[in-house]
Amino acid sequence: xxxxxxxxxxxxxxxxxxxxxxxxxxxxxxxxxxxxxxxxxxxxxxxxxxxxxxxxxxxxxxxxxxxxxxxxxxxxxxxxxxxxxxxxxxxxxxxxxxxxxxxxxxxxxxxxxxxxxxxxxxxxxxxxxxxxxxxxxxxxxxxxxxxxxxxxxxxxxxxxxxxxxxxxxxxxxxxxxxxxxxxxxxxxxxxxxxxxxxxxxxxxxxxxxxxxxxxxxxxxxxxxxxxxxxxxxxxxxxxxxxxxxxxxxxxxxxxxxxxxxxxxxxxxxxxxxxxxxxxxxxxxxxxxxxxxxx
Amino acid sequence: xxxxxxxxxxxxxxxxxxxxxxxxxxxxxxxxxxxxxxxxxxxxxxxxxxxxxxxxxxxxxxxxxxxxxxxxxxxxxxxxxxxxxxxxxxxxxxxxxxxxxxxxxxxxxxxxxxxxxxxxxxxxxxxxxxxxxxxxxxxxxxxxxxxxxxxxxxxxxxxxxxxxxxxxxxxxxxxxxxxxxxxxxxxxxxxxxxxxxxxxxxxxxxxxxxxxxxxxxxxxxxxxxxxxxxxxxxxxxxxxxxxxxxxxxxxxxxxxxxxxxxxxxxxxxxxxxxxxxxxxxxxxxxxxxxxxxxxxxxx
Numbered sequence: 389x390x391x392x393x394x395x396x397x398x399x400x401x402x403x404x405x406x407x408x409x410x411x412x413x414x415x416x417x418x419x420x421x422x423x424x425x426x427x428x429x430x431x432x433x434x435x436x437x438x439x440x441x442x443x444x445x446x447x448x449x450x451x452x453x454x455x456x457x458x459x460x461x462x463x464x465x466x467x468x469x470x471x472x473x474x475x476x477x478x479x480x481x482x483x484x485x486x487x488x489x490x491x492x493x494x495x496x497x498x499x500x501x502x503x504x505x506x507x508x509x510x511x512x513x514x515x516x517x518x519x520x521x522x523x524x525x526x527x528x529x530x531x532x533x534x535x536x537x538x539x540x541x542x543x544x545x546x547x548x549x550x551x552x553x554x555x556x557x558x559x560x561x562x563x564x565x566x567x568x569x570x571x572x573x574x575x576x577x578x579x580x581x582x583x584x585x586x587x588x589x590x591x592x593x594x595x596x597x598x599x600x601x602x603x604x605x606x607x608x609x610x611x612x613x614x615x616x617x618x619x620x621x622x623x624x625x626x627x628x629x630x631x632x633x634x635x636x637x638x639x640x641x642x643x644x645x646x647x648x649x650x651x652x653x654x655x656x657x658x659x660x661x662x663x664x665x666x667x668x669x670x671x672x673x674x675x676x677x678x679x680x681x682x
Numbered sequence: 683x684x685x686x687x688x689x690x691x692x693x694x695x696x697x698x699x700x701x702x703x704x705x706x707x708x709x710x711x712x713x714x715x716x717x718x719x720x721x722x723x724x725x726x727x728x729x730x731x732x733x734x735x736x737x738x739x740x741x742x743x744x745x746x747x748x749x750x751x752x753x754x755x756x757x758x759x760x761x762x763x764x765x766x767x768x769x770x771x772x773x774x775x776x777x778x779x780x781x782x783x784x785x786x787x788x789x790x791x792x793x794x795x796x797x798x799x800x801x802x803x804x805x806x807x808x809x810x811x812x813x814x815x816x817x818x819x820x821x822x823x824x825x826x827x828x829x830x831x832x833x834x835x836x837x838x839x840x841x842x843x844x845x846x847x848x849x850x851x852x853x854x855x856x857x858x859x860x861x862x863x864x865x866x867x868x869x870x871x872x873x874x875x876x877x878x879x880x881x882x883x884x885x886x887x888x889x890x891x892x893x894x895x896x897x898x899x900x901x902x903x904x905x906x907x908x909x910x911x912x913x914x915x916x917x918x919x920x921x922x923x924x925x926x927x928x929x930x931x932x933x934x935x936x937x938x939x940x941x942x943x944x945x946x947x948x949x950x951x952x953x954x955x956x957x958x959x960x961x962x963x964x965x966x967x968x969x970x971x972x973x974x975x976x977x978x979x980x981x
Contacts, residue, residue: 397883404777405786411774412793415855418808419796421819425811436817484701487694495694506980508705511962513712514954515934516941520725521712537708540701546980570693599801602916606942617803624807625920646811653807657800664799665792 419657426450426650433647449651459652461612462619465531466598469615473535473597477544478590485545486574489552509542515606522607533607534600534615541596544589551585552578595660620656624649719952732948739952748931749953755842756932759913762846764906770854772899775861776891791862794855806920809848810835841926849917860902861895868894901976908965911957933957 393401420440425433426449427442437443453459484505492498512518518537527533555578563573579586604618611622719739721732743749774794781787797805812818813834821831834840872890881889915934922930933953941950972978 400883401780404780408774408777408781408786408790412790415794415797415851418812421812422808434817436822439819480701480704483697487697490694501698505701505705508709510965511713511958512709513715514951514958515937516947516951516954517712517715517718518708519941520715520718520729520947521708523725524728525707536704540704545701570697574697595799599799599803601801601803602919617801620807621803621920625803625810646817649807650811653804657804660799661796664796 419654422650422653425647426654428647430645430647433650449645449647450655452648453651453655458611458619459616459655462614462616465613466616469531469534469600470594470597472531473539474590474593476535476539477541477593477597478586480540481544481548481589482574482579482586484540485548485552486570486578488545489549505540505542505545519606528607529609529613534603537603538596538600541593544592548582548585548589551582555581591663594663598660616656620652624653716951716955716958718948719955721948723948723951725947735948739948740956743949743953748927748936751928752931752933752936755929756911756913759842759845759918759932760910762842763849763914764909766846766850767853767857768899768903768906770850771857772861772895774854775858775865775895776887778858778862779865779891791855791858794858796855797852798856800852802914802916802920805848805852806917809844809921813844835921836923836925838926838929841922841930845914845917845921845930848921849914860898864895864898865891897976901972901978904968904972904976905978907968907971908961910964911961 417440421438424440424442425438427445427447428438429444429446429448432438432443487495488498488502488505490498495501513521522528522533522537527536559577559581560573563577568576599617600615601617601621604613604615605621608614608618611619614622715729717729718732720734720736721729722735722738723729723732778787778790781790813820815821815831815833815836820834825831832840834844868891872894873886876886876890911933913932913934915932915938918930918932919935919938922935934957937950937954937957940946940953969978969980
């Protein structure tokens with residue numbers, strides 16, 4: 389059907405493209421400005437001359453950050469927690485989702501088990517009791533305090549178990565008839581056919597561990613054990629402003645190392661910037677899978 | 683055959699074991715630990731040695747001037763976020779749906795969900811810089827237009843709007859995904875039929891597109907009810923300061939300061955328990971509504 393666009397329609401199309409382009413820019417401009425500041429000299433950054441391109445281009449800020457032991461150390465701790473955390477996370481999520489994807493005829497009390505897990509999503513002990521438990525388990529100041537408490541995100545379990553349920557029954561039956569156990573069926577059949585869903589969950593787990601900062605702050609007593617985001621929280625955000633006047637705060641900002649902070653902000657978000665577009669296809673299927681079910 | 687299946691069943695239970703151990707230790711034991719809220723808790727004496735004082739912690743919190751204010755801030759911030767967070771993604775999804783060029787649509791999508799993946803630590807760092815009254819680009823722009831600089835993060839009347847706008851900015855792109863998926867599910871024949879009947883673009887949007895995604899809108903709105911007491915700890919904690927406590931302090935930050943800074947474990951737990959119980963009721967009601975009216979099931 390051939391239609392000629394009316395004047396109003398044409399205006400709408402151009403307006404729409406412009407609006408959406410502006411919206412996209414709005415989402416990345418703050419980051420671009422941070423990038424520009426990080427490549428500028430500290431005097432140019434402090435005097436607010438930098439807009440969207442570096443002024444007095446220099447790598448000084450990055451050179452400084454590269455020699456900063458706190459930054460390197462916390463970066464290492466984050467890499468460790470991501471590697472360990474995501475592995476444990478995925479393992480336990482798969483191990484829980486598979487049995488729960490079975491019918492009650494194969495797993496007795498299935499519904500009760502599912503509710504036992506789902507209930508932890510609806511109700512929780514809150515900050516203080518959780519802290520007391522972790523303290524009494526002697527996990528403070530260890531990597532386990534960062535890795536274990538969140539090792540089983542129930543939302544991911546639900547996502548995965550719904551995916552597992554949609555795997556054709558014939559596939560599993562064929563495997564059982566060949567004499568395979570549940571264990572080997574899980575690893576040889578179910579996991580390989582679920583790779584898109586697993587990729588989605590791995591992305592969420594990785595981003596989650598990379599971005600986590602609060603657990604580091606409360607469970608680690610020494611800043612030397614902070615993961616990167618906790619460390620950044622203390623240098624970028626947390627300042628004791630309680631006994632400063634507004635003028636003081638402003639002065640403090642002006643003499644501060646704006647370009648160095650910018651460099652650290654950019655380095656702290658770089659890994660995420662690199663992986664999220666690659667996995668876009670996967671997480672789109674994942675989100676849709678999780679929220680719109682027939 | 684029969685024997686084999688039984689054995690298989692055992693392995694299924696074994697698989698559940700590590701997960702069960704985790705939720706017992708890190709979810710159910712802390713729930714039992716909520717008893718701290720009814721104690722004059724002393725960390726050295728522990729849960730069983732501390733003195734039981736009934737509802738005294740609750741009475742004490744209720745007597746504090748800050749408490750009502752904190753509750754009001756929490757609900758006001760959360761409700762504004764819920765409303766804006768519902769409308770903006772729908773509007774953007776509808777606009778994106780009108781875009782014919784696939785590469786443009788993909789490009790816009792990729793850019794608008796970038797902020798979702800960054801932590802509030804990073805974003806607060808960026809926002810502090812961008813909103814700074816002296817060097818921030820927003821105030822430079824306002825100055826260019828002839829306005830005086832505004833200390834957005836240090837002015838109580840500005841703080842809540844800044845929270846809501848920056849939260850929508852972070853999340854709207856990601857939240858359009860679900861609506862875009864729903865939009866692709868609308869039967870194209872409906873549009874053709876409407877065109878035959880002479881319906882213009884507006885009428886098609888109003889009578890076909892919106893009703894087509896209405897179920898998912900209602901579903902997500904219902905499910906968001908559980909967030910009435912969730913004003914966003916990560917965001918507020920990284921952006922607030924004592925100057926804006928009057929409008930920016932929320933339940934979660936209040937609990938943090940009571941417990942981790944002032945070491946009033948019993949009082950902090952009491953406030954946390956209040957929040958957990960109210961949230962639990964709200965979430966249960968919203969899930970029940972979603973189940974009744976949208977046939978939504980989580981598993």
